[in-house]
Amino acid sequence: MRGMSAYSRRQFFTGASAAAAGAALALADTRFASAAARDRAVAASAARAVRTGGTTLEQVAAPTGSGPYKRLRSGPGWPLVVRTDLAPAASARDDRRTALASFVQFTDLHLADTESPVRFEFLAPHLDSAHRPQEVLTVRGASSLVERVNALSGGPWTGRPFSLVMATGDNTDNHELIELDWYLSVMSGGRVTPNSGDPARYEGVQNSGNAAFWHPESSFRDAYKGRGFPEIPRFLSAAGSSFTAPGLRTPWYSTVGNHDDSIEGTLPDLGLLHSLYTGDRKLEGCDQAEAAKLADALRKDPAQAVLRLAKLLENSGPVRRVTPDARRAPFTPKEFAAAHLDPKYTGPGPVGHGFTASAADSGKLYYTFPVADGVLGISLDTTNPAGWADGSVGTAQLKWLESVLQSHSGHWYDADGHVVKGGPAGQLVVVFSHHTSTSMGNLLPNPHHPFEKRHDGNALVALLQRFPNVVAWVNGHTHENRITAHGHAVPERAFWEINTASHVDYPQHARIVEIADNGDGTLSLFTTLVESAAPYDTDFSDTSEAGLAALYRELSYNDPYATPDKKIGAPADHNTELLLTKPRG
Known part of the structure; x- marks a missing residue:
């Protein structure tokens, strides 16, 4: 090397x-x-x-x-x-290799305001993401992941220092301003208080008296304790207490995800529920038959889900009075970009973390940035404001992407497979998005641009395969580790899709990606998974920062609605060397 x-x-x-x-x-x-x-x-x-x-x-x-x-x-x-x-x-490639880039991917941090009135934890038996026993610790878990990256000197295969960290969406759980503040503070560093409403007490389902949820601070015999979950004195108060996040020492960027854009990552934000966000009524349950219907509507019909939710609130089941908090208000795409430009969140930079004043004015959350010399990054916005968890892209963004790829390519292929000459030798390209190629089938019209066509993952794969210098598409959303080879009859038109598990569900991974030239006409993309800096062993009496971060990991493994074995992926989705034909010219 x-x-x-x-x-x-x-x-x-x-x-x-x-x-x-x-x-x-x-x-x-x-x-x-x-x-x-x-x-x-x-x-x-x-x-x-x-x-x-x-x-x-x-x-x-x-x-x-x-x-x-x-x-x-x-x-x-x-x-x-x-x-x-x-x-x-080829043999002996290790000794010929030249490092080109090294960076880290975070994804699906889901920093969650667990006391928010616009959370529907009672849907957990039908939607595993509705409630997680570990979610009061999301902020501390993310900060522990930052600590891990700060402690690493570079990529394990090339030794090259990281040029950046990219968070590929679902940085917040319910697109609230307070969650966005926590995310930006964890990434840049600073004092964080992961608590909302009444600063002196916790007001969520985990001390509600509802036996369907884990009550960590009491001896109350809930369903979770029946599964061996422990009693942990001061757990909730410690989880919500203030701490100083160290912040990344490496420049970082953000990509937007559906939970950064929609209510519960699913319902379109049309302003209908804003008063519920900042109000004092939290619905903590309903008839299980109705819960099943609401969960099904959230998966299949966002408009129907809004109607069912409104009906539930009118004829409510258990409702808890909570302390209202204006910081729970949902943010718009423009506010998402503007918050990244706030000087208090600059940290190691860059200013805006990918977003510009133009993005704050327009709400267009896609952009380009340098990964390394000769390597271009492209961050896409694959969310669909019409609702549903899955995504797509509009025609305007797809045309923008095509123009960017053309301007950075020495040559490319047209739709009929003919070679088109570009300018000088192009840069290598890494594309980042929240959604994967298989989770971009949501073609509902964008309510803000109802006549603009939406395009699925197959269309994006087809476009990327026209440009030989595209080497990888890095994404999240599925909460699973999965690496897919997108081949082509022309070898230089192939690329790798690298999908990484979340940091809210077990196995709580991030991923290092290194790009190297093997000097033999091939490139190697090395992918290495990393866990947070938390110790593996837990102590139920330890509510220190390290102790809470360790509990975060262990509780996520034991979440009764999770499927950790599926999310971990296979060995070929973990630590890999992905070979690729080097683009010519």
């Missing part, structure tokens, strides 16, 4: 032959026949790395215990999986 002679691979794995390393790595794409096979694969990975510390190459949270509530501990790391779906892997 050029410029990395101080880190000999022999420091990690003495005497390993190339054949042995290759055999071990071949096992990495299975669930491992034995612990010995896994250990050989991990050792072979370490032999190629500059460093593995602080990443899932070194260690990974692992459940232990036989009861319904599992404790977490430090488990063996995950090895590198070499994926040759799109290009072959």
Whole structure:
């Protein structure tokens, strides 16, 4: 590795032959026949790395215990999986490699105001995202993730320092101004109080007396304690207390997600529920049959969901009086951009974190930015203001994207597959969005531009494949780790789609992405998952910052409505080397 002679691979794995390393790595794409096979694969990975510390190459949270509530501990790391779906892997490429870029992706932080009247936790049996037992700790969990990135000196495969962190949407949970303040403060650093309403007490479902929810501070026998959840004195008061977030030491950018744009990430924000956001009535339950109908409407018919919700509020079930808070008001796209421009949130920069004064005036939340010399980043807005969780893009944005790609490409292909000559050799391009190619089927008309056509994920894939310098599409939304090869008959028209799990649901991952030129006509994209800086072991009497961050992870694993095994993904979606044909010219 050029410029990395101080880190000999022999420091990690003495005497390993190339054949042995290759055999071990071949096992990495299975669930491992034995612990010995896994250990050989991990050792072979370490032999190629500059460093593995602080990443899932070194260690990974692992459940232990036989009861319904599992404790977490430090488990063996995950090895590198070499994926040759799109290009072959030549030998000796490690010694020829030149690092081009190194950055970190955060996604789906979901910093949540759990005391908000516009949350419908009673839908959790039907919508797993409606309530999570760990969600009062989202702000502290995100800050612990920032601590982890600050402690890393660079990418594990090239050693190159990170040029930026990109948060790919759902930075807030319910697009409230107070949640946006928490997010911006965690990213830039500063004093944070993750509490709303009455500053002296918690006013949410976790001390409501409703047995459907976990009541951590009392001996009340709720459904969660029946599953082994602990009693933790002072848990809620500690979770809502003030602390100083260190903030990233690396420049950072934001991409917008559906939870940053819509009510509960699903309902269109047409101004109908603003008084509910800032009011004093919190609906904490309803008939289960009606809850099932509302949940179904949220998935399939946002307009019907609004009507059902209004009816529920008129003929309410259990309603709690909470302290009203004007800071809970939902923000608009223009306000989202403007908040990023506030000098108190500049941190390590850049000013606006991707958004400009023009974005604050127009509400257009898509932009370009430099990832590294010769590498361009493009952040898209794939949210649909008409509602539903899934996304799409409008014609105006799709045309803008095409024009940006043309202006940064040495050549490209037209819709019929003919080569079109551009200017000088183009930059490599990494596209960022919240939604994935498979979650962009929401073609409802945008209520603000009702006559503009919407385009799905297939249309975006087809456009990106026309530009050989597009090497990756990095996204979130699904809360799952999944890496997809988008191939093409012309090898240079292929690219990788890198989808990363959320930091609210287990496994609570972020991802390092490194781009390197192998000097043989191929590129390598290395992806490495990282966890927060929280310790793996938890202590139910420890409500310190580190103790709460550790509980955040463990509680997320035990969420009864979650599916952690699905969200973790397969080994080929974890720590990978993704080979790609280098674009010519």
